[in-house]
Amino acid sequence: MTQSTNKKSIILGVIGLVLVAFGTVLVFLVPVIVDQQVEQNVRIDPSSGFAFEMWRDLPVPFYMSIYIFEVVNHKEMVLGEKPRVRERGPYVYREYKQKINLTFHDNGTVSFIEKRLFFFAPDLSAGTEEDYLVVPNILVLASSIMMEDLSLPLKWIISGAFATFGNEAFMNRTVKEILWGYEDPFLNFLNTFLPGKLPFKDKFGLFADFNDSDTGLFTINTGMEDITKVQMIDTWNGLKKVNFWNSNVTNMINGTAGQMWPPFRKPSEDLEFYSPDACRTLKFVYSKKAEFRGIPTYRYNAPNYLFANGTDYPPNEGFCPCLASGVQNMSACRFNAPMFLSFPHFYNADPGYVNAVDGLHPSEEEHSLFLDLHPITGIPMNCTIRMQLSIFTKAVNGITQTGKIAPVILPVLWFGESGYLDGAVYNTYYNTLILLPTLLEYLQYILIALGLLFILLALLLPFAKQNPKAVPQDPHRNGNSEPCSEDAKLLEDPEHGSPET
Known part of the structure; x- marks a missing residue:
């Protein structure tokens, strides 16, 4: 082995060892780098860049489909016939959310109010806001049940007021009026009998208090001191728990505000969030591994017992009085109005609810809830929240407008609130929290593989076969490969005879 070969072997070996060492260091260093990158970007920190801006202004496109x-047989229903409904829509609204009045506190929390605005999206809708629909007149049907225990003469007066103001059990109004409100002088009259019982004064609409409104004052953990608590609610409107329900468990304000969760999630950990609109903590449970546009996710669904009654699921006893499983009585947080919350079309509910109303077709694909979460960061990639609002209707003695309406939980509407990561936000998120860690992970194995290859070459180089030295040529051979070829030819020439024996 020459000195040159020895030198090359040593150089290759040193390079190989350096690459293997660097790759091995990355094996232990990459998880630390990824964790630090994640923690830096999911903390609620004004200096954290895009993550903070995303959390504050929520540029993710959100849509609410209603x-x-x-009710296609409203006249027959007043006579006691089974209700028959027809689903209309969707009427789609672009939803914008922005957190305002941010106040950071010394205990590692931040308070904010989240404003929300809705704008009709005609290109995504199957109809217009000017569509006329026949729907239950909640002012008549709900207030009739709320005043059921009044004396008969008072109910006659109320029934007369209904007639005077032209209010019947069902009304024919535009989508815009049904959702966002219409002026009704009957409200002023009603408020004289139910002072402080109704949140409406001169205008009534199912979502009248949604647009250009907020969901209350949230105070949540910033994660600056403990990343495992980031986004977790400290208080809502200054409260640690609400007082709508009948047990400590059901009154507890748990989880987050529903937009992000602490990072490094495990399948065994449920996703909880407090919904002011539902007046309670809701829960998602792990379903399976999934993927959203190249990003690995965990899929979570609402559990079957979310709206179960206390008999089928004892922890829900605090939400009672209950009916059969599948609907939640919302009267305690809706001014005692007989309103109920469920999955759309009574999906996952007792079959009795579906059988009591013609025109319902529950489907897991169309009416279930899901959320695809990136488990490393705790940020949702794609989600759809679907809920149905229903009213309990029945005939009330003394209120002639209710006629012979049979007792039934009558669906009014259902809505799906959906959003997904897209555009520049998706690109920034993907590059920072997905692509970079992936490249670092691949880099560590590439370096180790190259290093081992260099070491192998360094070991084999000394044993490589050398080229043999060239054999010197005989000047008399004239380039021929056979020796004495000319002499041989002379001996074989017949003119010279044979060689002597």
């Missing part, structure tokens, strides 16, 4: 149940 489906209204038109």
Whole structure:
């Protein structure tokens, strides 16, 4: 082995060892780098760049699709016939959310109010806001049940007021009026009998208090001191728990505000969030591994017992009085109005609810809830929240407008609130929290593989076969490969004879 070969072997070996060492260091260093990158970007820190801006202004496109149940046999229903409904919609609204009045506190929390605005999206809708639909007149049907225990003479007066103001059990109004409100002088009259019981004064609409409104004052953990608590609610409107329900468990304000969760999630950990609109903590449970546009996710669904009654799921006893499983009585947080919350079309509910109303077709694909979460960061990639609002209707003695309406939970509308990561936000998120860690992970194995290859070459180089030295040529051979070829030819020439024996 020459000195040159020895030198090359040593150089290759040193390079190989350096690459293997660097790759091995990355094996232990990459998880630390990824964790630090994640923690830096999911903390609620004004200096954290895009993550903070995303959390504050929520540039993710959100849409609320509303489906209204038109009652197609309202006259027959007043006579006691089974209700028959027809789903109309969707009427789609672009939803914008922005957090305002941010106040950071010394205990590692931040308070904010989230404003929300809705704008009709005609190109995504199956109809216009000017569509007329026949729907339950909640002012008549709900207030009739709320005043059921009044004396008969008072109910006669109320029934007369209904007639005077032209209010019947069902009304024919535009989608815009049904959702966002219409002026009704009957409200002023009603408020004299139910002072402080109704949140409406001169205008009534199912979502009248949604647009250009907020969901209350949230105070949540910033994660600056403990990343495992980031986004977790400290208080809502200054409260650690609400007082709508009948047990400590059901009154507890748990989880986050529903937009992000602490990072490094495990399948065994449920996703909880407090919904002011539902007046309670809701829960998602792990379903399976999934993927959203190249990003690995965990898929979570609402559990079957979310709206179960206390008999089928004892922890829900605090939400009672309950009916059969599948609907939640919302009267305690809706001014005692007989309103109920469920999955659309009574999906996952007792079959009795579906059988009591013609025109319902529950489907897991169309009416279930899901959320695809990136488990490393705790940020949702794609989600759809679907809920149905229903009213309990029945005939009330003394209120002639209710006629012979049979007792039934009548669907009014259901809505799906959906959003997904897209555009520049998706690109920034993907490059920072997905692509970079992936490249670092691949880099560590590439370096180790190259290093081992260099070491192998360094070991084999000394044993490589050398080229043999060239054999010197005989000047008399004239380039021929056979020796004495000319002499041989002379001996074989017949003119010279044979060689002597």
